[in-house]
Amino acid sequence: MKQLQITSMKQFMNHLLVADTFEPFLLEEAVIGTACTYRIDGHVNQEFYSGDEDDKEKDIYEFRPWGQLKGLCFDLIKGRRTPLFFRFVLHLMPHKAAALLEKENCDVPPDQVKALVLNIRYDGAKATLTTGTALRTFHLSKMPDAIWDKALGRYLDGKGIAYEELD
Structure with missing residues (x-):
């Protein structure tokens, strides 16, 4: 688990969003806390879909893609x-998480890693990003955490997002 504090809020x-x-x-x-508090549960409601073959959204992910909800959050x-x-509690898309873990020769099989998680918290003054790893079963290895921590840092650096590591 790594904590990063964003140093340029406007850019971030x-x-x-x-x-x-x-x-x-x-x-x-x-x-999101503004004049009132809004809560969005990103779980996909499978019952919403009619079962038509055209419903490509059904059964793809457990949660909605960020790109489909960021406009609502922005508003x-x-x-x-x-x-x-x-x-915001975000999960790296499962196929991307599996590819990352395989590429880095992780000692925990990718199918045992439920999610590579990114928590984004803003307290009215600063934003903090915290990484996390959700495993399907207990493992002593901390390798998935280390891989995710490094990968997120590289990703943010590549996108030019300014941050500093917290202890």
């Missing part, structure tokens, strides 16, 4: 006033 918010920077992620949950956040807080 553009990456988060406007650019396609976080398109490789799924949204598990969003909580809730934008305005004259800064939000009081927000929290």
